[in-house]
Amino acid sequence: MTPTPQAASSNHPQPAGEHSLTALRQMILIRRFEEKCAELYNAGKIHGFVHLYIGEEAIAVGVIAQLQPEDAIVATYREHGHALVRGVPATAVMAEMYGKQEGCSRGRGGSMHLFDAATRFYGGNAIVGGGLPLAVGLALADKMAGRARVTACFFGEGAVAEGEFHECLNLSALWKLPVLFCCENNLYAMGTALRRSESETDLCLKASSYEMPAWPVDGMDVEACQDAARRALTAVRGGGGPLFLEFRTYRFRAHSMFDPQLYREKQEVEEWKKRDPILTFGARLREAGLLDDNVLKSIEDDVAAEIDRSVEFAEAGTWEPVEELTRFVYSERTRP
Amino acid sequence: MSAEGAAAQTVRITYREAMRQAIREALIRDPRVFLMGEDVGRYGGCFAVSRGLLEEFGPERIRDTPLSESAFVGAGIGAAMGGMRPIVEIMTVNFSLLALDQILNNAATILHMSGGQFNIPLVIRMTTGAGRQLAAQHSHSLEGWYAHIPGIKILTPATLEDARGMLWTALEDPDPVLIFEHGGLYNTEGELAADAGAVEIDHAAVRRAGSDVSLIAYGGTLGKALRAAEELAAGGIDAEVLDLRTLRPLDTESILASVTRTHRAVIIDEGWRSGSIAAEVSARIMEGAFYELDAPVARVCSAEVPMPYPRHLEEAALPQAATVVQTVRAMVGKRD
Numbered sequence: 166m167t168p169t170p171q172a173a174s175s176n177h178p179q180p181a182g183e184h185s186l187t188a189l190r191q192m193i194l195i196r197r198f199e200e201k202c203a204e205l206y207n208a209g210k211i212h213g214f215v216h217l218y219i220g221e222e223a224i225a226v227g228v229i230a231q232l233q234p235e236d237a238i239v240a241t242y243r244e245h246g247h248a249l250v251r252g253v254p255a256t257a258v259m260a261e262m263y264g265k266q267e268g269c270s271r272g273r274g275g276s277m278h279l280f281d282a283a284t285r286f287y288g289g290n291a292i293v294g295g296g297l298p299l300a301v302g303l304a305l306a307d308k309m310a311g312r313a314r315v316t317a318c319f320f321g322e323g324a325v326a327e328g329e330f331h332e333c334l335n336l337s338a339l340w341k342l343p344v345l346f347c348c349e350n351n352l353y354a355m356g357t358a359l360r361r362s363e364s365e366t367d368l369c370l371k372a373s374s375y376e377m378p379a380w381p382v383d384g385m386d387v388e389a390c391q392d393a394a395r396r397a398l399t400a401v402r403g404g405g406g407p408l409f410l411e412f413r414t415y416r417f418r419a420h421s422m423f424d425p426q427l428y429r430e431k432q433e434v435e436e437w438k439k440r441d442p443i444l445t446f447g448a449r450l451r452e453a454g455l456l457d458d459n460v461l462k463s464i465e466d467d468v469a470a471e472i473d474r475s476v477e478f479a480e481a482g483t484w485e486p487v488e489e490l491t492r493f494v495y496s497e498r499t500r501p
Numbered sequence: 502m503s504a505e506g507a508a509a510q511t512v513r514i515t516y517r518e519a520m521r522q523a524i525r526e527a528l529i530r531d532p533r534v535f536l537m538g539e540d541v542g543r544y545g546g547c548f549a550v551s552r553g554l555l556e557e558f559g560p561e562r563i564r565d566t567p568l569s570e571s572a573f574v575g576a577g578i579g580a581a582m583g584g585m586r587p588i589v590e591i592m593t594v595n596f597s598l599l600a601l602d603q604i605l606n607n608a609a610t611i612l613h614m615s616g617g618q619f620n621i622p623l624v625i626r627m628t629t630g631a632g633r634q635l636a637a638q639h640s641h642s643l644e645g646w647y648a649h650i651p652g653i654k655i656l657t658p659a660t661l662e663d664a665r666g667m668l669w670t671a672l673e674d675p676d677p678v679l680i681f682e683h684g685g686l687y688n689t690e691g692e693l694a695a696d697a698g699a700v701e702i703d704h705a706a707v708r709r710a711g712s713d714v715s716l717i718a719y720g721g722t723l724g725k726a727l728r729a730a731e732e733l734a735a736g737g738i739d740a741e742v743l744d745l746r747t748l749r750p751l752d753t754e755s756i757l758a759s760v761t762r763t764h765r766a767v768i769i770d771e772g773w774r775s776g777s778i779a780a781e782v783s784a785r786i787m788e789g790a791f792y793e794l795d796a797p798v799a800r801v802c803s804a805e806v807p808m809p810y811p812r813h814l815e816e817a818a819l820p821q822a823a824t825v826v827q828t829v830r831a832m833v834g835k836r837d
């Protein structure tokens with residue numbers, strides 16, 4: 166079996182002050198940003214499919230903060246949080262949700278297709294498993310060019326059933342490519358529970374069969390995520406090839422904006438909510454004397470202001486002129 | 502009640518419900534029939550078409566599959582060769598591309614390649630089309646592409662009768678049949694004969710008779726063609742509306758007959774213009790009714806761009822009734 170260093174959440178070292186508050190703030194930013202998105206969806210400002218990350222924030226926050234600016238990220242349609250933590254401005258993300266041309270994809274992608282070249286954010290991808298080959302290719306380019314960069318590839322456990330998952334794990338391990346595979350196992354692919362779609366539900370066992378280290382991580386614990394990511398990135402940067410992290414997590418909301426959730430018990434959702442990554446980490450920070458009501462309030466106020474600015478920005482944004490509909494179907498080599 | 506009385510009775514029904522009744526009837530009539538695909542069971546179908554069927558028929562016949570389009574479409578092909586009558590559901594046409602290898606290299610070829618030994622009585626249903634702001638990985642209309650492939654049949658039910666009646670006929674066909682359900686149609690509601698059942702799938706249908714121009718449409722564009730015809734009628738132009746219904750094999754005879762009556766043709770197609778089914782229809786008119794034409798054939802298709810997210814750009818990218826009206830007016834030289 167695979168070497169699986171215990172990434173358990175039990176014995177935490179003392180959280181370090183400023184660093185921890187940053188992580189807490191990022192998780193709160195994602196949470197409040199998405200709550201606002203849900204509100205704006207119901208108000209008819211945002212359309213299409215919108216997949217909320219609420220409950221899973223610790224993963225994006227824990228992993229992405231450990232990346233270097235030159236590293237790359239490939240994500241899925243559930244990627245608002247990843248974009249925000251990576252530093253895509255909330256204004257540009259919100260404008261994209263609205264479909265305004267000031268959005269990070271010019272408004273053309275919407276919720277599921279956030280792109281940002283400046284932060285090497287290679288997209289939300291709405292084809293399950295569709296991002297994995299891209300990550301393998303980005304890493305291949307880095308390796309061939311002799312660049313010591315890593316590509317972090319996020320995907321849900323549903324993607325594990327796709328052929329592309331297996332093809333990509335194999336290829337990246339075979340060629341020893343610097344990919345960090347981050348599987349966000351929230352137990353359900355839409356309405357399909359993992360145990361109803363996989364004969365072997367131990368995802369690390371599957372990944373390790375491709376000869377790569379594979380570690381389970383408590384995805385509800387931001388420190389466990391940070392710690393695992395840090396160690397994993399060191400290993401990948403060392404040239405040893407890809408590594409697989411399985412983050413065990415849970416989505417608190419529907420798959421997309423609406424679904425009657427016929428496939429799971431309310432009780433189960435409530436149980437997981439007790440492990441809310443923001444609440445549990447907040448409690449730990451309080452115990453360590455790093456957080457009190459005042460500090461929390463200032464974080465919440467600060468986040469609220471940032472979100473207000475993003476909504477104002479999106480509201481003030483403009484629609485791309487229809488005349489530009491056919492721009493960028495092909496590259497513009499010379500533009501007057 | 503007399504047979505006549507029963508035939509005259511209608512029920513109010515949605516396209517979605519008509520489709521569900523068709524699946525349900527097939528499951529009842531033929532024990533070899535089963536439905537399989539992603540989230541068809543517990544979740545109730547991603548467009549809620551199969552809701553309730555799992556409870557009625559059980560998990561053997563309403564089979565939730567893992568996210569593995571190539572595997573379960575291929576399994577459908579194998580099961581069909583093994584004597585079953587599978588209905589395979591693919592969530593949307595964009596995801597069917599993950600199974601394109603199976604559809605093209607196996608389903609469409611095995612009969613011919615095996616010298617006629619193995620036929621494949623398989624039905625694949627999938628959603629197609631845009632109009633719901635789902636952006637470029639969930640909105641395309643690729644049925645015209647599929648219609649390029651010999652060895653399969655392509656059905657595009659646009660009416661309640663066809664949603665209710667095409668499936669059974671498709672299941673009785675000895676060869677693979679693909680049914681494309683336009684996502685914008687599921688909620689359309691209307692009257693359907695209470696005893697509606699199987700319909701033939703070999704012919705196009707005149708949905709509105711007229712003498713000045715033939716509007717040739719199918720699936721999601723039929724409604725737009727009918728609306729355009731109403732508007733044209735108000736301006737004194739009498740349009741005939743032909744619903745292709747089946748894109749392969751194309752009912753060339755009905756197309757030519759219509760053009761022979763009206764001497765003008767506009768083809769309305771949600772696919773991209775280049776290499777589209779509209780191009781094929783146009784070519785057949787040139788080949789078979791060139792000397793009947795009073796004007797060049799015109800096409801109203803989707804703009805040649807990946808489908809954008811914001812509503813105004815999506816609308817600009819799609820064929821619209823207003824564009825059809827303009828095109829026809831220019832063609833017949835009448836303006837108001």
Ligand SMILES: Cc1ncc(C[n+]2csc(CCOP(=O)(O)OP(=O)(O)O)c2C)c(N)n1
Pocket residue numbers: 243291292293294320321322323324349351353354355420539568570592596599
């Ligand atoms: C190839 C493909 N098949 C089906 C879908 C429809 N679909 C969208 S999300 C989803 C569930 C994916 O679950 P998972 O990978 O676990 O990620 P999660 O949504 O839980 O984050 C499905 C079936 C799709 N987008 N792409």
